[in-house]
Amino acid sequence: MxxxxxxxxxxxxxxxxxxxxxxxxxxxxxxxxxxxxxxxxxxxxxxxxxxxxxxxxxxxxxxxxxxxxxxxxxxxxxxxxxxxxxxxxxxxxxxxxxxxxxxxxxxxxxxxxxxxxxxxxxxxxxxxxxxxxxxxxxGRRMSPEFVSVRPEMTIRHALERVTERLSDAETVYTLPVTDGQRVLVGVVSLRDLLRADPDATVESVMQPATWARVGERAEEAARRCADRKLLAVPVVDNETRLVGILTVDDALRILEAAESEDQARISGSEPLRRPYFTAPVSGLVRSRVVWLLVLAIGATLTVQVLEVFEATLSQVVTLALFVPLLIGTGGNTGNQAATTVTRALALGDVRTRDLFKVMFREFRVGCALGLILGSLAFVVTSLLYGPSIGTVIGLTFVSLCTMAATVGGVMPLLARAVRADPAVFSNPFISTFVDATGLLIYFLIARTVLGI
Missing domain, CATH: 1.25.60.10 (MgtE N-terminal domain-like)
Structure with a gap:
């Protein structure tokens, strides 16, 4: 069908x-x-x-x-x-x-x-x-078209008010309850009104309200609405007076836009903000070229590191074979940590005050990953190129994964602390940083173990 x-x-x-x-x-x-x-x-x-x-x-x-x-x-x-x-x-x-x-x-x-x-x-x-x-x-995304009721109203009166406003209200499934000064005192669902005694008061069936301040970030308010599975969230000013309402469909649109923006920036481009086929080719180019230029400039750090250790490479040419493997693994490890923490920030699971908790946690995760990959690399490399090269590669994996996971976990939190977009500080910049630092760690370990 x-x-x-x-x-x-x-x-x-x-x-x-x-x-x-x-x-x-x-x-x-x-x-x-x-x-x-x-x-x-x-x-x-x-x-x-x-x-x-x-x-x-x-x-x-x-x-x-x-x-x-x-x-x-x-x-x-x-x-x-x-x-x-x-x-x-x-x-x-x-x-x-x-x-x-x-x-x-x-x-x-x-x-x-x-x-x-x-x-x-x-x-x-x-x-x-x-x-x-x-x-x-x-405040820019709320609807000012809502139906509010008073706590002293009877259920019958409240339902009549809802019926009168059906044509111009954004939603009637969740109704804010306000006092005479428009101060929010609670919410009541249409379901509760319909099944209550018509002569009872709204106050007898209303519930405490989950609300948003009109000046807070749209994404935070939308996330709260979605996480608590609410049909609508009242929006209030600094005196807790009702000024609007955020409906669940608008909340989901806000979250979808925020998710698209984060995914674009994590992958190293600017969000299109429009469907793919309606975006002109020039718009696609502009959304990517600046990031590519920034990353290309950042990649010169990797070139500088290779130039510094050119003599080391000339003495043990085998070391050059592992450069792509090591910087790729380091970048992937850092990206995994950054993406995980950026997502946790968006969901509210992590706060900037958790910086040292996240650092310690990702340090342990990176160390465990490094020991697993390093042990495997040591065995395979030792069989092919000898135990000395195997030791260099194994130790580099341990050090590189530990460093990359720690940096990747911390960078989004530092970005949020300075009021920057955590996604901007995630994968592209972390990959560039880890590439250069990882090579530095690699060659320093090689010099120490091989005595060159």
Whole structure:
């Protein structure tokens, strides 16, 4: 059954692409009509800017907004440039305020200003409030469209309030409970309201609230929402007054973006911030070239070390055979530690104050790995090149793995301590550092053991 559905989707995609190539609008309209919003989004992500605008224009009005809201903000920005001003203004006014702010961040200032001015006064005020919070804070990603209830309300009154606000609220499954000064005092779920006595008060069924400060990092608030499996998290100001709400779908989007950014930087490139096929080749080049240049410059340290020990290599040429193996193993060991600790930082399992705990733990892990690999290397190398070379390689593995794991575990914590991105200090820079330092350790051990 799955295979049949997949084939059907592929056929629909081909029909849409064929109609676009022929600029056959009636055929395009017919091909799009049976598709879901998710399928249309998938097609739009693989089209160029002109084709994307053409396809979007033939969508039914009701489906157009759903498709637009499911696009990445970068693609929304591209699409705005291909639509008429009146169509853009209508879409913009229908968006949720938090989604609207994401789109504004992707648009040129003049276009963003024009769209804001075209909003109804109330919507413009709400959007401006969100724009006033710092970039990267949860205030920029929260929704100000929520339903709150009072603790003294009856259940019947609270449900009536929910019903009245169904059309404009971001979510009604988790309801913040506030006092007369909008101070958050708890939360109540819609499920609890529906099964409670209609004449009971909200206070009798509400629960303590897990909340986020409006200025805290969006990723931290989203992680808390996901870890505690909450449908929504109230967002409060410094006086604990309710200003917005973070829903679980927005939290997952924030975490997905953060994960993509970390993975890109760990691998030595900048995040694309848009689907792969919509990114121009020049954008792909820019996302990688700076890192490659930085790493190439860093690799000159390795060349310098080889130059210093050129005489040692000339006396025992066999040593050169093991250079790729050793620096590769050292880099991989450091990368494993850095990736593990960076992930633990993101999940909140590790804090910067745990620096020495992590250092000691990774020291032991590296030492154990070095003893395992070093013992194996000693046996194999001794059989092939003699016990003296085997001793050099075995001791180097022990020293190199211990050093690489310790440095790899500590670097992300140091990055977080100086308010830098831990991913930036992870794999690329650690590999460069470990390559140079590992060779230094290798040749010093070789000189001592071989007496050269």
């Amino acid at each position: 799955t295979d049949t559905r997949t084939q059907s989707i592929d056929t629909d995609d081909k029909a849409v692409l064929r109609a676009l190539d022929d600029l056959d609008l009636p055929a395009l309209t017919a091909a799009v009509r049976p598709l879901s919003a998710a399928q249309i989004v998938g097609i739009l992500e693989r089209l160029d800017r002109k084709q994307r605008a053409v396809l979007y224009r033939v969508l039914p009005k009701g489906q157009a907004l759903e498709v637009f809201e499911n696009l990445d903000p970068s693609l929304q920005g591209d699409l705005v440039g291909g639509l008429q001003d009146d169509a853009v203004a209508t879409l913009f006014a229908q968006m949720h305020p938090d989604d609207r702010v994401e789109l504004l961040d992707e648009l040129p200032a003049t276009v963003a200003r024009r769209l804001l001015q075209g909003l109804p006064p109330r919507e413009r005020e709400i959007t401006a409030d969100i724009l006033g919070y710092p970039q990267g804070s949860i």
